[in-house]
Amino acid sequence: MATKDLIMASTKRKSDASTSASAKKARPALDAAADSVRSILTDPTDFPVPQSEDAVRRLFLTLAQYARSLEEQVEASKPKERSTQELNAAAVKLRAAARSGIRKQMTWKPSCKTGTAKWAYDGVCADPAVFGAFLGLDGPPTFKTKKIPRDEFVNLIGDLSVAIRYDTLRVTSNDVNIRWNATDGTFKCSGSYGKNGGKASSISTNDHPRSMSEPQTAAAPAAPATGQQEQSTLKKFLGIAQQLFFMWAITNLATKFFTKPSTKQPPVSTKSGDPNAAPVDPWLLPPAQAIPAWDLGQKLDMHVHLSTSPHGQVFNTPIWQKQQDKDLPKFIWTNLTFGDFNVAHKADFDIKFPKSVLNNGSLWMDVFLTKDGGSPDPHNAAFSSENTHHVRKLLTPYLPRLKVRKEHKLLGSAEGPETGEEPEENITLALVSDGAKIPYGTLAPAISEFVHLLPDKRDETGTQGFYMPIVFSNEFWHLREHYVELNSTTPILPIQIVFQPMSYLKFQMFAAMTSGFKEAAKQQGGSAGAELDELKRMLIETNPWFLALTAVVSLLHVLFEMLAFKSDVSHWRQKKEMVGVSIIILLYLIDNNENTSWMILFGSGTGVLIEAWKVAKAVDISIIPAPAGSLIPYKLVIKDKHVLSEDEKKTQEYDKLAFRYVSYVAIPLLAAYTGYSLLYNTHRGWYSFVISTLTSFVYMFGFAQLVPQLIINYKLKRWIYRVDPKRINEYGQVMAENVAAIDGETKKNK
Known part of the structure; x- marks a missing residue:
């Protein structure tokens, strides 16, 4: 060729x-x-x-x-050789990313109550020299695995404590495990965390990262914790008060979180204890205030990714996880303006869930907020940690299953219709857009968990920090029935993601109320869920004016019911005879229902106890041996507490007569309604059928029980207030046969 x-x-x-x-x-x-x-x-x-x-x-x-x-x-x-300043700058960014990733994993778990939980951060660093500077080494690492003491690692990375309600989570493992793969530049840091991560004074709380070669400043002794304990006790008391008075939950929460009086912080102790000594470096303390790190009017992009990654590594996932998440949606909302309240977006998807999620795995929503034109991908040239804000939201929480009450027609096989609303798969992402100045040092845990400070950046005084834009996933309006159980029968479900701006005041209200409702549900168990859902439903579906009227009427109802109980008990305690009183025994049973309000249950239960006490007040109930030859060895005997007088016998006679008249109408009505309920209504069983039929009949025809008392009162009053023939009428007239007697009366014998 x-x-x-x-x-x-x-x-x-x-x-x-x-x-x-x-x-x-x-x-x-x-x-x-x-x-x-x-x-x-x-x-x-x-x-x-x-x-x-x-x-x-x-x-x-x-x-x-x-x-x-x-x-x-x-x-x-090959990576270019960098100067010492460039290496330190790159190491600072890598430490900030690692610190943020580790903090996000340090969330409260049940094991933290008495033990610890695991954390593991996976990262990528293509330049071994930068990773060596990240660990404070003099050059690239020569190891594959290494253990670094906890205090040394915290001094390198910065503050790894996370504030939770009434406590703080810290790194608890004595050593932090480091793995380094020089082939692909990946590394992994892992350890454990819990509530008691060693002595606070031995761990630097400086967010400003420092290399191992820099001198370490001894932390000041901790300030007295008496004030914090008193404040914690006050919060617990307020929490109990919220549980007892659900109707004032919103007011209590708002008072607790928004009108909290500012308290003067005790001065931080110095090392020598001399009050004239130099103050502690403010960088060792959390900032007292914080302002937005990004300017209002800044153009933003919001990147939303749904993933199964447990650590939020959306762009550094292994191949098998990328294959697993290939059908999950990801999208970008561009041209957003920080501070613009006139913009809103919606995105609708049909999610095809991975098998791991259907088998009790977790599904996360990772939200990246970047400045216009920036990229959240660390491998992209447009990536900048200062211009990227990452937040996560768990979309698949673990919830107890709702009890399903199956009903059917007792005379047929057809089941009743399924009750409940269609689920609303709605996720709201709110961007706090008013650029408020935040008192970071006094924020409640329910609010501070959404405020992320920009690491290593403060003003010249060191007391004012800068926080990234607040992205809040508002789930306050989510009811329990809106959640759909994921299993093999629900591989695909629709979902709607909504973006809307929100003011800082509104964010405080929703964050505080959401946290307060969750705490109440945890402390009271499953019974509180229905109460809280009903309260939310009223706020959603009811006109505000009508809701306020309902609250006032409910309070008055409780007040008058308690007064009626008091009056009824006082009357029966002093009553010695039963003239003119019809004894009616009302059996009112309530079928157990977890959705019944405690206010209704309390009133009904108190009424039943008073009725039982009234029966015991009127009669003696005893059990005696049955006569010889009886099938049952014992029988129930009911006797009046005292011998009836003539008037009481008349009352008893009229009582029987009145009940006979009422039965002519009530019994046919009860029979007709029983047949209707048996044919057309659905019930869980025969017991439920009997209880619900009697209860419904009492609700509809309860006025019939008042008729016997009216008849008795009418009969007795006819005799007590019979016509007096000697009485002079309004015209000065009397009956003819009594005129002589009236004329013969004098003032003395009159």
Whole structure:
């Protein structure tokens, strides 16, 4: 084959080589050399060889140039040597990313109550020298695994404490495990955390990272904790008060979190104890205040990714996890303006859940807020940690299953209709857009967990920090019935993600109320869930004016019911005889229902107890042996507590007469309603049928029980207030046979 057949011109393709004029001229020759190499490797024993010596020389020259270009590309791909300042700057960014990632994993778990929980941070650092500076080494690491003492690691990274309600989470493991893979530049830091992460004075709380070669400043002794204990006790008391008075939950929460009086903080002790000594470095303390790190009017992009990554490593996931999350949605909302309250977006998806999520795995929503044009991907050239804010939201919380009450017709096989609303798969992402100045030092835990400070950045005094824009996932309006159980029967579900701006005051209210409701549900168990959901439902579905009227009427109802109970008990305690009173025993049973309000249960239960006490007040109930020959060995005997007088016997007679009249109407009505309920209504069983039928009948025809008392009162009053023939009417007249007697009366005998 001729030389021109072997070294053929190939089609130009995109290359990473230089775009200079000389490189463009050499590119066709290099492409031809690459084609020649492929031809030789394809058929090593019978590849075409040029016939002329000049052609062979040109071939060797082309192959040599191709080899040199490959060497240059390899050399160019190596990381450039950085100066000490550049290494330290890159190490600071890597530490900030690691500190943020570790803090996000340090969330409250049940094991933290008495023990610890695990954390593991996975990162990527392509330059070994930067990773060496990250660990405070003099050069690239020479190890694959290493253990670093906890205090040393915290001094390197910065403050790793996370504030939770009434406590603080800290790193508890004595050593932090470090793994380094020089091949792909990946590393992993792991350890454990809990409530008691060693002595606070031995761990630097300075957010400003420091290398191992820098001198360490001893932390000041901790201030007296008496005030904190008193404040914690006050919060617990307020929490109990909120549980007892659900109708004032919103007011109590608002008072607790928004009108909290500012208290003067005790001065921080110095090392020597001398009040005239120099104050402690403010960098060792949390900032007292914080202002937005980004300016109002800044253009933003919001990147939303749904993933199964437990650590939020959306862009550094292994291949198997990328394959698992390939069907999960990811999108970007662009051209957002920080501080603009007139923008709103919606995104609707049909999510195909991975098998791991259907098998009790977790699904997360990772939200990246970047400045306009920035990228949340650390491998992208447009990435900047100061211009990127990352928050996470768990979309698949673990909840107890609701009890399903199956009902059916007792005389048929048809089941009743399923009750409940269709679930609302709605997720609201709110961006706090008013740029408020936050008193960071006195924030409640329910609010501070959403406020992320910019590490290593404060004002010249060191007391004012800078916080990233607050992204709040508002789930206050989510009811228990809105959550859908995930299993093999629900592989695909619709979801709507909504973006809307929110003021800082509104964010405080929703964050505080959400946290307060969750705490109440945890402390009271499952019974509180229905109460809280009903309260939310009233706020959602009811007109505010009507809601206020309902609250007032409910309070008055409770007040008057208690007064009626008091009056009833006082009357019966002092009553010695039963003239004119009809004893009616009312059996009112309530079928157990977890959705029944405690206010209704309390009133009904108190009424039943009073009725039982009134029966015991009127009669004696005893059990005596049955006569010989009876099937049952004992029998129930009910006797009046005292011998009836003539008036009481008349009352009893009229009582029986009145009930006979009422039964002529009530019994047919009860029979008709029983038949209707048996044929057309659904019930869980015969017991439920009997209870619900009697209760419904009492609700509809309860007025009938008042008729006997009216008849008795009418009969007795006819005798008590009979006509007096000697009485002078309004015209001064009396009956004729009594005129003489009236005329003979004097003032003395009158």
